[in-house]
Amino acid sequence: MKTRIFLIGGFQKTKFLAKSLLKKGYHVTAINKDTEKCLAMAEIENLTVFNGDGTKPFVLEDADAYNADIAIALTEYDADNLVICELCKKKFHIKKTVALISDPKKTEFFYRMGIDSVVCAITAVANIIEQQTFLDEMATLVPIGEGRVSIAQIPIAATAPAVGKKLWEINLPKEVIVGCVLRGEQSIVPQGDTRILTGDVLVLISANKQQMAAIKELTGR
Amino acid sequence: MGLFDIEKKEGYTIIVGCGRLGANLASTMSDGGADVLIIDTDEGSFRKLSPSYGGITVVGDATDMQILREADIAKATAVVSVTNNDNTNILVAQIAKEMFHVPHVIARLYDPERECVYHELGIDTICPAVLSAKEIDKILHLQEVQEGAL
Secondary structure (H helix, E strand, O other), X not given: OOOEEEEEOOOHHHHHHHHHHHHOXXXXXXXXXXXXXXXXXXXXXXXXXXXXXXOOHHHHHHOOHHHOOEEEEOOOOHHHXXXXXXXXXXXXXXXXXXXXXXXXXXXXXXXXXXXXXXXXXXXXXXXXXXXXXXXOOOOEEEEEOOOOEEEEEEEOOOOOOOOOOEHHHOOOOOOEEEEEEEEOOEEEOOOOOOEOOOOOEEEEEXXXXXXXXXXXXXXXX | OOOOOOOOOOOEEEEEOOOHHXXXXXXXXXXXXXXXXXXXXXXXXXXXXXXXXXXXXXXXXXXXXXXXXXXXXXXXXXXXXXXXXXXXXXXXXXXXXXXXXXXXXEEEOOOXXXXXXXXXXXXXXXXXXXXXHHHHHHHHHHHHHHHHHO
């Protein structure tokens, strides 16, 4: 059976997400309390659309929430998204719930209330902007675990202070490790006495936003 | 009750939402000598408080934890959330319970259907529709009994 995904609230994001998920072969149901928006979304092929307030248990029940596998709450109000996810979790026993929030300070609270994944639009956008700003230093930066851990790929230029040093000589923050050194065709899993050379690309795994401090230590910027 | 012999009661209550219920509750509690603080996003709503209201008023969004900290929520013995939005009441109640460990948390819910989910979290809910229905039923029943006795 296809994985069934519920998208509750939202409009532009929901449409985009629905199309993308349908293309990947999921069964997608969108719930929205605005009739006009429902009609617009109904034009998307294969999308099941429900007109109703997703924070009300009977609406979710009508939409067959008991058989849903994933619920994603995308309304503009944090309170509504919390209630949607809690209803989905506690009443309908949906395995995975995802909530969009606008206030970054509530992230921890939402996790504590048992929501599986909390996406904060403001933090996400700020992180991407920050990453784009330092794009010349970093080929890629992949945030994992809601941005608590990140994997970065760092090219070492000839001018970098880390050049010629052994790994243990570099004063990296505690929560950062160099997972791999890419040198030409070779990929080396480094030890403390691995020497860093010009042109190396380091794969850095860092926790708790330490990557900037680590990058500064390695590249001098 | 004289002017100076108002009994000082223990405890400190935060009321969220200064609507008819919130304002009434705050005024009554304040008149009874309790420490009360009321929060509302609209400053104009505080005019509903009785002129003798002796508590504090705070303008702000109670779903913002910073506002709750300013209201000294850690010292509160009770939080009563009575805004006109069920979901806001739920959010405020859960923040009070989970983040600040307030002993008594009460939320007003217009929709009785959601109640069951929140009882298990230790949040007391008040549902006007259910209360009214019970009260009406009681009055009607009472009348029936009286008519039967005649």
